[in-house]
Amino acid sequence: MTDETASLRQEIKELIVRELDLADVDPSEIEDDAPLFGGGLGLDSLDALQLAMAIEERFGVAIPDGDGGRVAFASVRALADYVTAHPKE
Amino acid sequence: MTARRVVVSGIGVVSSVGADRTTFERSLRDGLPGIRRVTLFDTTGYRSAVAGEVADFRPGDRLPAAALRETSRTDALGLVAAAEALEDAALGDADRADLAVVVGGTTGGMPDAELDLAALHRDRSTEVPLSRIRSHPLSSTADRVAEAFGIQGPRATVCTACSSGANAVGMAARLIRTGRVRAALAGGADALCRLTFAGFSALAALDPEACRPFDRSRRGLSLGEGAAMLLVEDLEHAIGRGARPYAELRGFANTAEAHHITNPLESGAGAARALGLALADAGIAPHDVDYVNAHGTATELNDPMEALALAEVFGPGSSTLPCSSTKGQVGHTLGAAGAVEAAATLLAMRGGFVPPTVGLSDPDPACPLGHVMGRAKDLPVRFALSNSFGFGGNDTVLVFGPPDADPPPSATPRRRSVVVTARGAIPDLANAIASGDAPPGGSGTRVTEDLRALLHPARGRRMDRLSRMATVAAKRALDASGIAQGDRSTVGLVLGTAWGSFDRSAAFMDRLLTRGPRFAEPAEFPNLLASAPAGHASIYHGLTGPNLSVAALDASGDLAVAVAALEIEAGAADLLLAGAAEETSELVEVLLSRAGLGGNGAQGRGEGAAIAVLEEEGRAVARGARVEARIGGIGIAGGLPDADLAPVAAAAVRQACPDGCDVAALVHSGAADSVTAAALACLGKGGGAGSGCCGKAKLVSVEGHTGRHEARGAVVFSVATNVVARERRPVLTLGVAPGTAIACLLLPA
Numbered sequence A: 001m002t003d004e005t006a007s008l009r010q011e012i013k014e015l016i017v018r019e020l021d022l023a024d025v026d027p028s029e030i031e032d033d034a035p036l037f038g039g040g041l042g043l044d045s046l047d048a049l050q051l052a053m054a055i056e057e058r059f060g061v062a063i064p065d066g067d068g069g070r071v072a073f074a075s076v077r078a079l080a081d082y083v084t085a086h087p088k089e
Numbered sequence B: 001m002t003a004r005r006v007v008v009s010g011i012g013v014v015s016s017v018g019a020d021r022t023t024f025e026r027s028l029r030d031g032l033p034g035i036r037r038v039t040l041f042d043t044t045g046y047r048s049a050v051a052g053e054v055a056d057f058r059p060g061d062r063l064p065a066a067a068l069r070e071t072s073r074t075d076a077l078g079l080v081a082a083a084e085a086l087e088d089a090a091l092g093d094a095d096r097a098d099l100a101v102v103v104g105g106t107t108g109g110m111p112d113a114e115l116d117l118a119a120l121h122r123d124r125s126t127e128v129p130l131s132r133i134r135s136h137p138l139s140s141t142a143d144r145v146a147e148a149f150g151i152q153g154p155r156a157t158v159c160t161a162c163s164s165g166a167n168a169v170g171m172a173a174r175l176i177r178t179g180r181v182r183a184a185l186a187g188g189a190d191a192l193c194r195l196t197f198a199g200f201s202a203l204a205a206l207d208p209e210a211c212r213p214f215d216r217s218r219r220g221l222s223l224g225e226g227a228a229m230l231l232v233e234d235l236e237h238a239i240g241r242g243a244r245p246y247a248e249l250r251g252f253a254n255t256a257e258a259h260h261i262t263n264p265l266e267s268g269a270g271a272a273r274a275l276g277l278a279l280a281d282a283g284i285a286p287h288d289v290d291y292v293n294a295h296g297t298a299t300e301l302n303d304p305m306e307a308l309a310l311a312e313v314f315g316p317g318s319s320t321l322p323c324s325s326t327k328g329q330v331g332h333t334l335g336a337a338g339a340v341e342a343a344a345t346l347l348a349m350r351g352g353f354v355p356p357t358v359g360l361s362d363p364d365p366a367c368p369l370g371h372v373m374g375r376a377k378d379l380p381v382r383f384a385l386s387n388s389f390g391f392g393g394n395d396t397v398l399v400f401g402p403p404d405a406d407p408p409p410s411a412t413p414r415r416r417s418v419v420v421t422a423r424g425a426i427p428d429l430a431n432a433i434a435s436g437d438a439p440p441g442g443s444g445t446r447v448t449e450d451l452r453a454l455l456h457p458a459r460g461r462r463m464d465r466l467s468r469m470a471t472v473a474a475k476r477a478l479d480a481s482g483i484a485q486g487d488r489s490t491v492g493l494v495l496g497t498a499w500g501s502f503d504r505s506a507a508f509m510d511r512l513l514t515r516g517p518r519f520a521e522p523a524e525f526p527n528l529l530a531s532a533p534a535g536h537a538s539i540y541h542g543l544t545g546p547n548l549s550v551a552a553l554d555a556s557g558d559l560a561v562a563v564a565a566l567e568i569e570a571g572a573a574d575l576l577l578a579g580a581a582e583e584t585s586e587l588v589e590v591l592l593s594r595a596g597l598g599g600n601g602a603q604g605r606g607e608g609a610a611i612a613v614l615e616e617e618g619r620a621v622a623r624g625a626r627v628e629a630r631i632g633g634i635g636i637a638g639g640l641p642d643a644d645l646a647p648v649a650a651a652a653v654r655q656a657c658p659d660g661c662d663v664a665a666l667v668h669s670g671a672a673d674s675v676t677a678a679a680l681a682c683l684g685k686g687g688g689a690g691s692g693c694c695g696k697a698k699l700v701s702v703e704g705h706t707g708r709h710e711a712r713g714a715v716v717f718s719v720a721t722n723v724v725a726r727e728r729r730p731v732l733t734l735g736v737a738p739g740t741a742i743a744c745l746l747l748p749a
Helices: A003-019 A045-059 A067-072 A076-085 B021-030 B073-089 B093-097 B110-122 B130-135 B140-149 B164-177 B194-202 B235-240 B269-282 B302-320 B334-351 B430-434 B465-481 B502-515 B532-541 B553-569 B586-594 B617-622 B645-656 B673-681 B712-727
Strands: B006-014 B100-104 B155-158 B183-190 B226-234 B247-256 B291-293 B322-324 B384-390 B394-401 B418-426 B492-496 B547-551 B575-582 B608-616 B629-638 B665-668 B698-701 B731-737 B740-747
Touching: A003 A045, A003 A076, A045 A076, A067 A076, B006 B021, B006 B073, B006 B164, B006 B235, B006 B334, B021 B334, B073 B110, B073 B140, B073 B183, B073 B226, B100 B140, B100 B164, B100 B334, B110 B130, B110 B194, B110 B502, B110 B586, B130 B140, B130 B586, B140 B155, B155 B164, B155 B629, B164 B183, B164 B226, B164 B247, B164 B334, B164 B384, B164 B394, B164 B553, B183 B334, B194 B502, B226 B235, B226 B334, B247 B269, B247 B334, B247 B547, B269 B302, B269 B384, B269 B394, B291 B334, B302 B384, B334 B384, B334 B394, B418 B465, B418 B553, B418 B617, B418 B712, B430 B712, B465 B532, B465 B575, B465 B608, B492 B532, B492 B553, B502 B586, B532 B547, B547 B553, B553 B575, B553 B608, B553 B629, B553 B712, B553 B731, B553 B740, B575 B712, B608 B617, B608 B712, B629 B645, B629 B712, B645 B673, B645 B731, B645 B740, B665 B673, B665 B712, B673 B731, B712 B731, B712 B740
Parallel strands: B100 B155, B100 B183, B291 B322, B291 B384, B492 B547, B492 B575, B665 B698, B665 B731
Antiparallel strands: B006 B226, B006 B247, B155 B547, B183 B226, B247 B394, B384 B394, B418 B608, B418 B629, B575 B608, B629 B740, B731 B740
16 A cells, blocks of 8 residues: 555545544544444434535545445545545546 | 413415415415526525525515514515414404514524625624624514514514424414413514525535425425414404404424434334324324325435324325425425415315425325325315424424314313422533622633533534533533433423524635535534524433424523423423523624624623423422422513513513512513512512512622623523522512513422
8 A cells, every 4th residue: 555545544534533523533543444334433424415525625526426425435445545536627 | 271272363475486375375276386596696506506585575565664674584574474464364453462473483684694794704893784783683583573563472483493483383372372372473484595505505405406395206305485474363362353263273292303413213203203292282183184284395304204204193094195295386494484384284274275296296105195296186174284394303293173173182271380300501600699609700601611521422523512502501400300311202402592603604604605505514504503402402312302492682591491381381291401502602792792782781791501400390299309499480571672671571570470479589681770670569469669578689680690691591590490499488580682571480399
């Protein structure tokens, strides 16, 4: 894994904690492959919307509604991969 | 006690399919669509460009210029509807003066002020027109209505998000059922604004085109604006003056889902409970119901949830139960919705038709109901329901029936005894104030405790600071009450707040204008509604009883306690948390001082939250609760907004203590000497200052300790309870705001 990928994932973890106000979560403790939704973080559909907005704001990448979005949000790794695959225009 | 039945004898409506009742009714019959391109502001970048806008709204054609002075668009919508309802009811002048006014809303003056708020957020020295400051608070519409029509009865403003209008009607009915007034003007008003448009857009809740309730291909809601006012009246009073009521308001129920701040409880169990309670209140069976006016927002989640709830209550018959959503024509009119849709229901009952769900052509199989499509269906409608299921899970159902039906159980007045069994606050000042400690001086108290540390991190994470304050105060009250965690589900909450999350609304608007709609924060928007603190507190503590947020400027806390006491007295709840929360706000202080509304003296605004546990006496005693005080009487009086408050205070005190009372103290929120003197003068038997007893009453003002924040009425109540418990003598509370005075007599247990 390149440094770039590692730092992107870390940045995404920090963004998740910050944007979703997960005050008791240490970003580095979020596993790359842990399910973001329906998992231990207790995130819901409102969080998905907030996260999508924040990802677009930070990376210029729009996450689609519906199924496309679900794939991107599967895990931190999935999100990082999506961001990398859809560079800001 | 004589039965008190509540009827509707006047209707006024302003909507996107008719700015008057007659046109509105014709549109309902014809299935006229009313969701069109928005012209009030630029919708570029939002997920939708359409809404139920009231096109070409000319309030100046309907009202004198004086009535529209310093009003917002929301106020103007409400005023026009009120004028029409009053005319329709043909009330005499004396009856009009005595009316209560109860208005539901969510945006208040935001449509007119939102650009100013954004500018103010960037630069504190921004000029903001005085009219916009006066019309910004939610309570403005009720005050403007009272002023325009010379109405001087009790006044209240309700915010429960999408069910505000319905709860306003319910509250008015409560005032009539408990004998406080013979008639009331009740309803809701809400104008379109960028803030709510951006909020719902950020939540991905908007259909890009006109909404399609219950349709298989629905994509979300359409916003709308409008107002409806109902003249709600005691049946005997209506008959006595020869009025012809549209229908009887037989029953209503208000419950909380305690589930999620935006999403409904998908199983429909919460809504089903409200439906069941409302039918029981009305004394009718599901099979009696001829028509349901649905909440029907056309969101992915609401429509099937509502169908499930109806199926649970109505059984297999729900699939053929005539049903329609007015939102297909007028959009979601938010604070006005419950009232606009009640008006539609009433017109349908009188006219013998079921309006169609415009926008529906292919019903979703997950929503098996007796949908009416296209044009209205002629059908006699004797009994009907109107549903409103609000953000934060506030579920309210109104039940209407013909005035010649047998009286509902709700008509039999109950006058139960209400006691105070616990209190909680942040900061906790009651002891210090009651003990007579010197006020600290300075700019009013601040909450310095770490609110996050006082709440569970995961369960409390969505809340903003104001909601945390309210939730902590509620937690302290619940912990002090001795009610076990598992026994809290039926507990309800009535919370007062005047300005809500004002600074954060300004920040939201600033971000919207500088970054664009795409970057409006979805998680922030629900917190900006005045109903949010009560919603969050009910979710956090699992409270599914009645849930109301009320506003009356400086008397917000007093109003919340009074409303809660009336609910329990009338048998609508057994246990309610009641109080208020208000946050320090640099922007509010800036605006108030510019408007010359900074209050007497140099006292700063401060902040705080205080909540009392009010309980039905028998229940409290049965569970071994420690009773701190008993509510001996409540007075809610109104006057014209710029009038002298002394006679209004006197009227409130006379309601609370009709036979006079020898009180140990008068605890108040900082009322002027002339006002407290007038209040005390009413307490002597036979009236007049010469009776001697009231001269010994201590005067205790909380303002020096709390600051001038609008939740201090709840601290007044807490201090008074403290004094009663210590001295074992009666104490009177008094809270005042422009045009309003609220008094409560507390007696020893």
